[in-house]
Amino acid sequence: MITNWNAGAERLKGYTADEIIGQHFSKFYPREERAKGTPLRVLETAARDGRYEGEGWRVRKDGSHFWASAVVHPIRDDAGRLEGFAKVTRDITERRAAHEALRESERQFRLLVSGVTDYALYMLDLNGLVTSWNAGAERIKGYTANEIIGQHFSRFYTEHDRAAGLPARALYMATREGHFEIEGHRVRKDGTLFWANVVIDTIRDERGEPIGFAKITRDITDRRDAEIALRQAQAQRAHAQKMDALGQLTGSIVHDFNNLLTVVDSYVRKVKKAGADPEMKRATESVELTLERGAALTRQLLAFSRKQSARSELVSLAERVEAVRGMVAGSIRRAVKLVAAVGPDIWPVSVDPGELELGLVNIVFNARDAMPEGGLITITAENMQLSRDGSAAGLEGEFVALRVTDTGIGIAPDVLPQVFEPFFTTKGPENGTGLGLAQVYGFAQQSSGAVTIDSEVDKGTTVTIYLPRADMATALQSAEAEQPTVANVVPLRTKGPFANPSGTD
Numbered sequence: 010m011i012t013n014w015n016a017g018a019e020r021l022k023g024y025t026a027d028e029i030i031g032q033h034f035s036k037f038y039p040r041e042e043r044a045k046g047t048p049l050r051v052l053e054t055a056a057r058d059g060r061y062e063g064e065g066w067r068v069r070k071d072g073s074h075f076w077a078s079a080v081v082h083p084i085r086d087d088a089g090r091l092e093g094f095a096k097v098t099r100d101i102t103e104r105r106a107a108h109e110a111l112r113e114s115e116r117q118f119r120l121l122v123s124g125v126t127d128y129a130l131y132m133l134d135l136n137g138l139v140t141s142w143n144a145g146a147e148r149i150k151g152y153t154a155n156e157i158i159g160q161h162f163s164r165f166y167t168e169h170d171r172a173a174g175l176p177a178r179a180l181y182m183a184t185r186e187g188h189f190e191i192e193g194h195r196v197r198k199d200g201t202l203f204w205a206n207v208v209i210d211t212i213r214d215e216r217g218e219p220i221g222f223a224k225i226t227r228d229i230t231d232r233r234d235a236e237i238a239l240r241q242a243q244a245q246r247a248h249a250q251k252m253d254a255l256g257q258l259t260g261s262i263v264h265d266f267n268n269l270l271t272v273v274d275s276y277v278r279k280v281k282k283a284g285a286d287p288e289m290k291r292a293t294e295s296v297e298l299t300l301e302r303g304a305a306l307t308r309q310l311l312a313f314s315r316k317q318s319a320r321s322e323l324v325s326l327a328e329r330v331e332a333v334r335g336m337v338a339g340s341i342r343r344a345v346k347l348v349a350a351v352g353p354d355i356w357p358v359s360v361d362p363g364e365l366e367l368g369l370v371n372i373v374f375n376a377r378d379a380m381p382e383g384g385l386i387t388i389t390a391e392n393m394q395l396s397r398d399g400s401a402a403g404l405e406g407e408f409v410a411l412r413v414t415d416t417g418i419g420i421a422p423d424v425l426p427q428v429f430e431p432f433f434t435t436k437g438p439e440n441g442t443g444l445g446l447a448q449v450y451g452f453a454q455q456s457s458g459a460v461t462i463d464s465e466v467d468k469g470t471t472v473t474i475y476l477p478r479a480d481m482a483t484a485l486q487s488a489e490a491e492q493p494t495v496a497n498v499v500p501l502r503t504k505g506p507f508a509n510p511s512g513t514d
Contacts, residue, residue, distance in 0.1 A: 021100055023070030037067045055081040056091055078103040109372040116312035129226035137162050137180055149228050151198030165195045183209040184219055204233045270303045321359045323479055326390050327351040333369045344383025351390040356409050359479040364452040372413040372472050379417030389415045402459035407478040420464040428462060
């Protein structure tokens with residue numbers, strides 16, 4: 010029974026002292042709590058344990074409810090006999106409402122975070138250990154929450170990045186700046202890599218002390234691949250425009266140059282017919298050799314500019330490569346070994362055989378000159394089904410990849426994009442004109458194919474000519490319908506001062 014009542018109790022519960030003294034304190038409890046025996050249990054707990062503290066709904070005089078914090082202490086006499094209880098009640102309705110609102114907000118936030126699948130959202134402690142894990146993190150990285158919580162987040166980094174200390178640096182920067190963002194490769198559970206955008210924010214307590222980190226990871230592999238593809242397409246288009254412009258300029262110049270050669274050739278023929286003394290004869294022969302050299306240069310320039318009509322034939326690459334190998338054998342130093350390995354199963358191609366052989370000679374001589382101390386030149390071929398997206402040459406369909414690989418000094422990355430341009434050479438003027446690879450480029454384009462070059466300094470170079478597989482029926486019909494024609498053919502010299510028609514490069 011209630012034996013005393015203060016002003017605070019009157020304000021809180023609405024009863025005056027005259028109204029409530031002598032009443033049982035259980036009337037402050039809701040009916041359902043009384044039915045469960047809660048008031049009696051409160052007193053029993055206080056008597057047994059020396060204290061009771063709890064929270065729950067209580068009822069005011071007007072019937073309204075409030076959320077109360079109650080503390081009950083037993084009162085005992087000097088002999089330890091129980092004489093009564095002291096009860097302190099506080100109205101904490103507003104605090105509970107705020108707490109419930111916070112709990113609901115946190116619950117909704119957890120539901121939101123756990124339901125996000127496009128982002129990996131998770132928390133780290135100050136040591137970098139994972140403390141939470143959402144569905145997006147599981148989808149992107151492959152780990153379930155049970156597998157990863159308690160593990161260090163550095164396991165998502167590549168071995169190289171871990172060795173470089175990138176995980177620790179990320180947390181350091183986030184702590185110092187409050188925010189850290191970066192992109193890079195990350196590792197899934199199955200070991201595959203993806204390109205990630207990573208944001209780390211520092212979480213601080215009310216005193217501003219860091220207590221952990223919030224980490225957001227997005228898989229942006231598709232976006233990055235699209236950006237790289239776009240840049241490559243733009244670079245290829247710019248390169249194609251540049252080469253087309255060079256081809257147009259080269260074609261215009263070479264026709265004028267060819268006309269001049271024709272005039273000189275006609276006068277040389279007249280001098281030879283008229284007869285001449287020995288000294289004039291030697292001079293005439295020198296002029297003829299110079300004309301031959303000029304004709305070879307003209308031929309290569311026309312091939313580059315694609316203004317020389319191709320004389321396509323059905324060609325067996327195994328036979329042509331073997332012919333070139335025998336042709337250049339005498340011009341290869343003993344320290345340089347040339348190996349040709351083109352099998353009979355390689356698809357036939359329809360190309361100008363003379364241009365094919367000249368291109369191979371140009372590449373082989375470049376490889377030879379790139380190995381002053383000796384080395385290995387290998388000519389191989391491979392049947393390939395190319396797709397436009399996955400092909401380095403941007404081709405699609407069935408092609409034969411004809412490769413010439415050397416173990417020479419290689420080509421610097423800044424020089425590599427220029428090697429197919431006419432007159433570009435890394436050699437002195439006495440060693441080359443810079444038309445060798447320009448001829449190869451023109452031949453590949455004229456043959457509806459492409460040429461690529463891969464090189465690494467001090468490790469060697471590989472030039473790959475992609476030639477379309479020949480349609481056997483069409484090629485044979487074309488060969489039968491073609492009438493023989495007379496043409497001026499410039500012989501390929503493999504010995505003497507003009508052994509390399511292109512001057513290499």
